[in-house]
Amino acid sequence: MIDRNKLFDTHAHYYSQKFNELEGGADGLLTCAEFQNSVGCVVNIGADIETSHCVISQAKKYDFMYSAVGIHPTDAQNVCGEDIEGNISKIEALLDTPEKRRENKIVAVGEIGFDYYWQPVNKELQYEYFYRQMQLAQKYSLPVIIHDRDAHGDTFDMICRFPNVCGVLHSCSMSDEMVRQLCERGWYISFSGTVTFKNAHKVKAACAAVQTDRLLSETDAPYLAPHPYRGQMNNSVLMSNTVREMAEIHGVSYDEMLRITNENARRFFGID
Numbered sequence: 001m002i003d004r005n006k007l008f009d010t011h012a013h014y015y016s017q018k019f020n021e022l023e024g025g026a027d028g029l030l031t032c033a034e035f036q037n038s039v040g041c042v043v044n045i046g047a048d049i050e051t052s053h054c055v056i057s058q059a060k061k062y063d064f065m066y067s068a069v070g071i072h073p074t075d076a077q078n079v080c081g082e083d084i085e086g087n088i089s090k091i092e093a094l095l096d097t098p099e100k101r102r103e104n105k106i107v108a109v110g111e112i113g114f115d116y117y118w119q120p121v122n123k124e125l126q127y128e129y130f131y132r133q134m135q136l137a138q139k140y141s142l143p144v145i146i147h148d149r150d151a152h153g154d155t156f157d158m159i160c161r162f163p164n165v166c167g168v169l170h171s172c173s174m175s176d177e178m179v180r181q182l183c184e185r186g187w188y189i190s191f192s193g194t195v196t197f198k199n200a201h202k203v204k205a206a207c208a209a210v211q212t213d214r215l216l217s218e219t220d221a222p223y224l225a226p227h228p229y230r231g232q233m234n235n236s237v238l239m240s241n242t243v244r245e246m247a248e249i250h251g252v253s254y255d256e257m258l259r260i261t262n263e264n265a266r267r268f269f270g271i272d
């Protein structure tokens, strides 16, 4: 049972080695009083085969944590490589029965998508991994978590190829126009700390364009800490700054935006 008055972080990477810099590591953070008092739920997101196993074992340790498994486009190139079939079947093996999905606390396929920022870019390989994982999501009726960096057009085209797959655009950097079209398709749009950055006019405009029943909030921890913590290590507690900014953009109170993002996240992931 998720506390509806607490933060629901729809996207974090708590297996990251960066958390070892903290006293007690990620476990110390996740069990501290401040975290427990303000964070109600976290979806822990895999990026390759190894980290997809990590998110599962971490989610099993914490009642408030769920997992998403998948291969990130940059990791597809740098970690997984040409054995697409072999790697996709390893992801599929984690979720191919209702029992496994329940046991592994899997609520989505992700993160998957396109990343044209980190060079060199192998578009064909990224496409194959993305396409095959959209197929997986369709086959098992799971939502997807989409990473799109400098690849808005191709990402949108892929989404359109799978009208039966619903998903969320994570740490949105698309235009307000594209975001409106995604909402019309029933998709959700998630905002990270980037929406709080002073010069992030495009992200703020996109947030304003999302109908409130499609808004999600996230950290992408340990990355993308919100203002005034920009550049520091991020964690779910700091997400209150992001929710506050989203509330201001939509002209509602902080408590109302907290309730909205929490309710939307539970509906999207099918978590009570």
Ligand SMILES: [Zn+2]
Pocket: 011, 013, 045, 111, 220
């Ligand atoms: Zn991420």
